[in-house]
Structures are given as structure tokens and as C-alpha cells.
Amino acid sequence: MECEEYRELFPEYLKEELDVHTADRMHQHIETCPECRKAFRESAELDTLFARLPVYEPSPESVLHIRAETIYKELKPEKRTDFGEVMDIEELAEFFRVTVDIIEEYISDIPCFELGGKLLFRKKRIEQWMEDRERDFGFQKLNAEVDRILSSQDAAHSWNDGK
Amino acid sequence: MNKKTDEELMMMFKTGNSRGFEILFERYRTRLFTFIFRMLGQKRETAEDLFQEVYINVYKGKDFYEPTSRFSSWLFTIARNHCLNYLKSQKYRESLKTGSLDSEGFPEPSVPGTSDAGEKDNRLMLENALSTLSETYREIVLLRAVEGFSSQEIGEMLNMNPTTVRSNYYRARMELKKKLLPVLEGGE
Numbered sequence: 001m002e003c004e005e006y007r008e009l010f011p012e013y014l015k016e017e018l019d020v021h022t023a024d025r026m027h028q029h030i031e032t033c034p035e036c037r038k039a040f041r042e043s044a045e046l047d048t049l050f051a052r053l054p055v056y057e058p059s060p061e062s063v064l065h066i067r068a069e070t071i072y073k074e075l076k077p078e079k080r081t082d083f084g085e086v087m088d089i090e091e092l093a094e095f096f097r098v099t100v101d102i103i104e105e106y107i108s109d110i111p112c113f114e115l116g117g118k119l120l121f122r123k124k125r126i127e128q129w130m131e132d133r134e135r136d137f138g139f140q141k142l143n144a145e146v147d148r149i150l151s152s153q154d155a156a157h158s159w160n161d162g163k
Numbered sequence: 164m165n166k167k168t169d170e171e172l173m174m175m176f177k178t179g180n181s182r183g184f185e186i187l188f189e190r191y192r193t194r195l196f197t198f199i200f201r202m203l204g205q206k207r208e209t210a211e212d213l214f215q216e217v218y219i220n221v222y223k224g225k226d227f228y229e230p231t232s233r234f235s236s237w238l239f240t241i242a243r244n245h246c247l248n249y250l251k252s253q254k255y256r257e258s259l260k261t262g263s264l265d266s267e268g269f270p271e272p273s274v275p276g277t278s279d280a281g282e283k284d285n286r287l288m289l290e291n292a293l294s295t296l297s298e299t300y301r302e303i304v305l306l307r308a309v310e311g312f313s314s315q316e317i318g319e320m321l322n323m324n325p326t327t328v329r330s331n332y333y334r335a336r337m338e339l340k341k342k343l344l345p346v347l348e349g350g351e
Contacts, residue, residue: 053309062215
């Protein structure tokens with residue numbers, strides 16, 4: 001082999017990718033040819049420099065964009081609006097955007113019926129129940145407000161009485 | 164799950180489990196970005212765009228992946244094609260004319276290998292020398308010396324004879340050596 005051919009194989013030799021026979025010949029050639037020995041040393045130094053090259057990180061925005069355009073876009077759950085007249089417990093949880101656990105926690109309060117071991121909820125009754133709860137909640141808030149006003153008046157009167 | 168091979172993860176993803184994609188994305192994102200960044204001559208903004216395009220294409224093109232080839236070869240071939248298309252585009256030629264390539268400069272690397280100033284200079288010289296190589300030489304050098312693909316693999320990726328890959332790599336290294344002579348001789 002000519003010097004040039006040996007030099008072309010330096011990268012393979014450095015990465016120990018040559019077969020034993022060629023590696024042997026390479027070793028002997030580098031020992032005997034001062035020019036190639038110098039070139040080999042430079043080649044090794046170049047590889048060292050390559051190994052020390054830094055790496056660069058993509059920006060967090062790029063990473064976010066890729067996630068949004070791939071996994072999230074394909075797998076995000078669609079928001080359902082097409083609930084039927086009768087819902088099961090999973091559908092009701094989805095309807096309220098809460099977990100099934102929350103529904104179970106309030107189950108004694110929510111109008112429902114049982115059929116074949118399954119709890120079912122009529123949408124109409126649920127809507128009515130929601131209105132009742134809204135009204136109750138409204139009353140509670142109102143009562144709390146009235147209580148607050150009354151107690152502040154009590155405080156003012158007892159202050160005056162004391163004087 | 165992280166111990167699975169790239170190819171196993173890709174097959175997982177192909178058969179409907181997106182976790183495979185997620186792990187592969189994490190595994191390769193720095194390497195792939197670094198490759199694209201250097202291929203484009205350190206233009207960060209463009210590199211970010213191409214990086215996004217490549218991964219979105221990998222996601223959408225999962226059905227084109229054949230388990231007979233290494234995932235990394237497939238990924239870097241896609242990235243390389245995107246880079247070359249971009250480099251060939253008129254947009255790039257124009258940006259060269261207006262000199263925007265020079266104005267961006269080198270960002271700070273995310274993982275500095277050493278704090279030694281001389282060492283940093285040497286690396287910067289190599290970065291500069293790399294960006295002056297022709298596109299063909301640059302991609303071969305990056306795939307071979309940085310990414311560690313064999314001449315055979317690069318031949319398949321670039322549709323080139325492995326012997327041609329080897330001789331191009333040799334010539335590219337000669338060019339780099341010439342540009343880095345002061346650094347390399349200093350090491351003797």
C-alpha cells in the first residue's frame with residue numbers, strides 16, 4: 001500500500017475498526033515512515049479535538065412546539081358536548097369535568113336510578129339538580145352576607161351600648 | 164423502558180404507543196440539534212426551525228421506518244435531507260449575500276468540556292474550520308467524526324459508495340488539518 005492509502009485508513013485505525021492483518025501492516029508502516037508518523041499524530045489530535053466539541057441544546061420553545069404538534073395534537077381528548085338523555089357515571093364525570101371519585105362522593109345527593117347494577121343519570125334531572133344547587137348556593141351566600149352585616153351591626157351597637 | 168433499543172422504541176411507536184417517540188425524542192434531541200446547527204453553519208434560528216420540522220416529520224412519517232435499518236441512520240438521513248434542501252434554497256443564498264450568517268456568531272455551548280481558555284480556542288477554531296467546509300465534506304465529517312457512523316452506514320445514508328465516503332472523509336480531514344495546523348503542531 002502507498003502512504004496515501006494508509007493515511008485514508010487512519011480514522012478506521014484510530015477507531016480500531018480495521019481487520020487484524022491491515023492493522024498490523026498499518027502499525028509497521030507508521031513505525032517505519034516518519035512522514036506518516038507525523039500525519040498519524042495529527043490525525044489522532046484532530047480526533048481528540050472532535051471528541052471535545054461541545055453540544056448545543058434546542059430552545060425550550062422548540063421542544064414545546066414539537067410536543068404540541070405531535071403527541072399532544074394527536075392524543076388530546078376532545079371535549080364532548082353530545083351527551084345523551086341518560087348518562088352513566090363516567091359520562092356524568094366528563095359532563096361535570098370532574099373525576100368519577102368526586103361523583104361517588106356526592107352520589108347520595110345526585111338524582112339517579114339503578115338498572116342492571118349500573119347507576120344512571122337523566123340529563124333533565126341533573127340539570128334540575130344543578131339549578132337547585134345553584135339556588136341553594138345562592139341562598140347560602142346571601143345568608144352568609146346577611147349574617148356578616150348583622151354581626152357587624154351587633155358589634156357597633158354593643159360599642160354604643162357600652163358608651 | 165429506557166433500556167429498550169432505539170429500534171424497539173420505534174416499533175413501539177409504530178404500533179401506536181407514543182411513549183416510544185417520547186423516549187427517542189429525549190434520547191436524540193441534543194445530538195440532532197447539534198448536528199443540524201453545525202450543518203447550517205451555526206445559524207441558531209434556522210436550526211431551531213429545521214429541528215422542529217425534522218421531529219414533526221419523524222412523527223408523521225413513522226410508517227416509512229423499516230426495522231431493517233438503524234433508527235439513528237434513518238433519523239440523521241431525514242435531518243441531513245432537510246438541511247441540504249434548506250442550504251440549496253434561494254433563501255439561504257440571499258442570507259449569505261446579506262451577511263446574516265456572520266452576524267449570529269457562536270452561542271455558548273450547553274455543555275462546555277473544559278474551562279481552559281486555550282482548549283476553548285482550539286474548539287472554536289475547529290468549529291470555524293468545520294463551517295468553512297463544503298456541504299458534502301461537512302456532512303461526512305459530522306456523521307463520521309461526531310456521530311460515529313461507519314463509512315458503510317454513511318454510504319447508505321448519502322447514497323454513496325463507502326470507498327467514496329472514505330476518500331471524501333480523508334480529503335475533508337486534510338482540509339481541516341491545514342486550517343488547524345497551528346493547533347495540531349502545538350500538540351507535538
